[in-house]
Amino acid sequence: xxxxxxxxxxxxxxxxxxxGLDTDINKIPDFLKREFDNPVLEFNRRIIKATAGLAVxxxxxxxxxxxxxxxxxxxxILTIDxxxxxxFIIADAKRADIGxxxxxxxxxxxxxxxADAITIAPYMGRDSVKPFFDYKNKWIIILALTSNIGSxxxxxxxxxxxxxxxxxxxxxxxxxxxxxxxxxxxxGATHPEDFKNIRKIVPDHFLLxxxxxxxxxxLEQVLKKGLNSDYGLLINSSRGIIxxxxxxxxxLAAKGKALxxxxxxxxxxxx
Amino acid sequence: xxxxxxxxxxxxxxxxxxxGLDTDINKIPDFLKREFDNPVLEFNRRIIKATAGLAVxxxxxxxxxxxxxxxxxxxxILTIDxxxxxxFIIADAKRADIGxxxxxxxxxxxxxxxADAITIAPYMGRDSVKPFFDYKNKWIIILALTSNIGSxxxxxxxxxxxxxxxxxxxxxxxxxxxxxxxxxxxxGATHPEDFKNIRKIVPDHFLLxxxxxxxxxxLEQVLKKGLNSDYGLLINSSRGIIxxxxxxxxxLAAKGKALxxxxxxxxxxxx
Numbered sequence: 194x195x196x197x198x199x200x201x202x203x204x205x206x207x208x209x210x211x212x213g214l215d216t217d218i219n220k221i222p223d224f225l226k227r228e229f230d231n232p233v234l235e236f237n238r239r240i241i242k243a244t245a246g247l248a249v250x251x252x253x254x255x256x257x258x259x260x261x262x263x264x265x266x267x268x269x270i271l272t273i274d275x276x277x278x279x280x281f282i283i284a285d286a287k288r289a290d291i292g293x294x295x296x297x298x299x300x301x302x303x304x305x306x307x308a309d310a311i312t313i314a315p316y317m318g319r320d321s322v323k324p325f326f327d328y329k330n331k332w333i334i335i336l337a338l339t340s341n342i343g344s345x346x347x348x349x350x351x352x353x354x355x356x357x358x359x360x361x362x363x364x365x366x367x368x369x370x371x372x373x374x375x376x377x378x379x380x381g382a383t384h385p386e387d388f389k390n391i392r393k394i395v396p397d398h399f400l401l402x403x404x405x406x407x408x409x410x411x412l413e414q415v416l417k418k419g420l421n422s423d424y425g426l427l428i429n430s431s432r433g434i435i436x437x438x439x440x441x442x443x444x445l446a447a448k449g450k451a452l453x454x455x456x457x458x459x460x461x462x463x464x
Numbered sequence: 465x466x467x468x469x470x471x472x473x474x475x476x477x478x479x480x481x482x483x484g485l486d487t488d489i490n491k492i493p494d495f496l497k498r499e500f501d502n503p504v505l506e507f508n509r510r511i512i513k514a515t516a517g518l519a520v521x522x523x524x525x526x527x528x529x530x531x532x533x534x535x536x537x538x539x540x541i542l543t544i545d546x547x548x549x550x551x552f553i554i555a556d557a558k559r560a561d562i563g564x565x566x567x568x569x570x571x572x573x574x575x576x577x578x579a580d581a582i583t584i585a586p587y588m589g590r591d592s593v594k595p596f597f598d599y600k601n602k603w604i605i606i607l608a609l610t611s612n613i614g615s616x617x618x619x620x621x622x623x624x625x626x627x628x629x630x631x632x633x634x635x636x637x638x639x640x641x642x643x644x645x646x647x648x649x650x651x652g653a654t655h656p657e658d659f660k661n662i663r664k665i666v667p668d669h670f671l672l673x674x675x676x677x678x679x680x681x682x683l684e685q686v687l688k689k690g691l692n693s694d695y696g697l698l699i700n701s702s703r704g705i706i707x708x709x710x711x712x713x714x715x716l717a718a719k720g721k722a723l724x725x726x727x728x729x730x731x732x733x734x735x
Binding site: 217266267287290292300302314317322343344350359 | 488527530531534537538541556558559560561562563565566568569571573576577585587591592593607610611612613614616618619623630633634637679
């Protein structure tokens with residue numbers, strides 16, 4: 194998907210919402226497990242159907258599927274196949290390896306699965322990221338400042354005598370590897386105080402923002418400080434939406450939670 | 465596997481060799497593709513059989529399997545099932561995510577697959593690593609100083625006024641998360657000059673050392689500077705061993721290359 198297409202979808206749906214399909218077999222409604230051979234896929238099918246009108250993007254975290262072995266990996270592929278064309282598809286895989294190996298990951302997620310984007314851990318540097326750029330209209334989303342408490346272990350380290358922090362250095366350096374048409378960054382909503390500064394370094398890039406919802410991030414601050422002239426934000430919510438209810442109408446409950454978040458976004462942004 | 469068991473295996477096999485099963489369908493001998501329904505699995509079966517007497521460990525890089533979709537993931541599981549019990553099994557997956565997600569990765573690699581260890585990217589910090597420690601006699605292997613050229617982008621950044629580099633900080637900080645019985649570090653053989661320094665920070669930990677062979681690392685320097693009183697090193701070679709030949713006796717050629725490397729190790733170490 195091109196940047197232009199993504200912006201069109203944002204305008205059409207009047208939303209920045211990314212729904213995270215972190216589907217855990219132990220958390221989905223019991224009736225699905227009783228009534229369906231493949232309850233994870235049925236859960237995803239209903240969640241996608243209920244929320245696709247509101248979601249600009251779906252983010253599939255690979256861990257939840259890998260934990261189910263071979264069948265899980267098949268569900269990952271089948272889930273991506275079910276997602277409507279007018280939605281940006283993110284494989285939240287946090288991969289990266291030496292060059293010849295990253296090429297294999299690019300093949301896995303951009304060819305075998307039809308993901309539009311993959312999340313990338315930056316620690317191994319440029320050559321671990323470069324093979325992903327060989328795919329036209331595909332995106333990498335580099336971890337810059339993550340939403341978890343462990344982000345404080347290394348990402349805030351000062352890496353020069355000007356006081357540059359590691360996450361800022363990652364933004365500065367890796368934003369030059371690609372461009373605004375193939376690179377985004379992960380910035381957690383749990384760090385609203387850093388968005389203004391981040392926008393100084395990468396004013397034009399899209400940011401994928403997890404940490405709203407279950408992790409307690411501040412939506413209003415993120416929007417006020419993070420938006421750019423092309424919107425430039427995808428706001429992710431996973432658990433807060435998909436596990437809104439465990440009864441038979443869990444999909445409607447999810448849609449309700451998604452709409453609540455989208456309405457909160459619409460209060461602040463004119464689309 | 466316990467540390468004690470690992471050391472016993474090293475002594476018994478008189479080897480530090482880790483064979484990397486980076487099995488690429490496009491690089492395996494053509495006759496396997498003609499004669500077998502599952503040529504990747506047959507390739508792995510023969511390589512494992514030929515080298516298991518020399519290999520202390522096998523390292524399976526997940527990327528090569530993920531690039532083959534669902535069948536690839538199944539081959540990953542089946543390959544691990546084929547590896548003899550007296551070998552340390554490393555899932556080279558370079559995972560890590562927020563806590564509830566890392567728990568899923570731990571389940572994927574320690575329960576669904578019977579890997580002894582998983583490689584971990586440190587960028588997301590402590591809580592992204594912690595769930596892996598809930599498994600007894602399982603190991604995490606944290607990326608410290610990687611073998612690729614991109615290791616210079618961030619890993620050598622100076623992170624305090626004492627001149628500590630990022631990879632040193634990663635070693636110092638993350639070596640406190642676990643202990644020498646559940647944590648190892650990846651240190652590339654392409655940085656032999658750093659091993660002495662690394663041994664000052666983590667004198668007792670095992671190091672997994674890629675970069676010998678195709679990447680040109682210096683075995684003698686690595687052994688001289690990296691060994692500790694419990695050996696403390698696993699020396700990986702992937703492409704240099706498994707693709708030694710593409711004829712029908714590729715497995716014997718692989719065994720020859722493995723023996724060559726093990727003999728070079730035995731010249732320097734008394735087991």
